[in-house]
Amino acid sequence: MTHRIRVIAFLAAAAVAAVLLLRGLGGMPEFGAGHSPYRQYLNEHAVAETHATDLPSAVNFSYRALDTLGEEYILFASVAGVAVLLREPHRGKKPAKKARVPDDCCPEEAVVAVSRAVVTVVIVFGFYVTIHAHLTPGGGFQGGAILGTGILLIYLADGHEAFAQAIHPSLVHALEAAGAAGYVSLGLAAMLGGKAFLENILPLGETGQFFSAGIVPLISLAVGLEVSGGFSSLFVDFISELHRSSEESEP
């Protein structure tokens, strides 16, 4: 099928789909009406039931914690897939000649200075966002992404070698494994206590305090470790791939 025929066939199909979709969207509730029964229930009961003041976190890590577990494992599987695709099968042949990668990609001094200055702040902020999931906007997913950014800043500031030294692959894998195992363990711990999987087993505490909301901040921490470990694992794989191919292409 040539390019032109494919585009024409798509446009014809899209025209039909667009008519149906726009008709369907026309029957949606007016923008800003938002009368979902779940919204109403959570608005009235979520704080009393979970003692968490950040409602999206209460939804993610309490009401639909089981779904979030599934989503975390999508992430886990994707990261594993990238590792399978990008890692070379011959493990014994480590590129011994590190100096062969030319440093013509040296970043600007300003980039180096700013990256070095903010990297610790970013990592601390990532932990803050992760463990305050139940109180303020944030949670494991956002915090994990911030932590991953912090780790990537090391590469941005100091290049591949420093990155490979600072971020050892086993550290990354330990982070990811701790996140994945921690989440499931929290669920199984509830079952050991005779409750349902991922049901809250800890005291709910006083709403608004750091030690409150039961297992919500703990699940968030597990997700944060998983996401940061997963993102770092992606960086490690892609960056080593980049440097391997630049070595191969060199004469």
Added chain:
Amino acid sequence: MTHLAYGVAAWLLFVGLYGIVSSRNLIHMVICLTVVQRSTYVLLIAVGYRSGAHAPVLADLPHDAFVVDPVVQALALTDIVVGATTTALLLAMAVRVHKLQGTLDPSKLRPLHNRKRKPR
């Protein structure tokens, strides 16, 4: 104008699909797929929006304050992060394809078993 947000979602969906269909580069195709994904976020957030309501964070608000739908926000935020890793997976596939076939143009891809016979 009350349905503009839904229109934006539909527009992103079809623009992204057009990009996928007409793409001549696998990386471009992956980015178009993320545009399609973003249309679902616009739709979700639009469905949950409530005029005059607060953000669903009650730390500094009375606990019965009126908030927008937190469910759709929770759905969108998990998907943004999970979607980033699935995008990485697709890009890794593009890297492998380029290594095996020497091209990123989907119309120039050949079945893998034919490739083995051809000396490169």
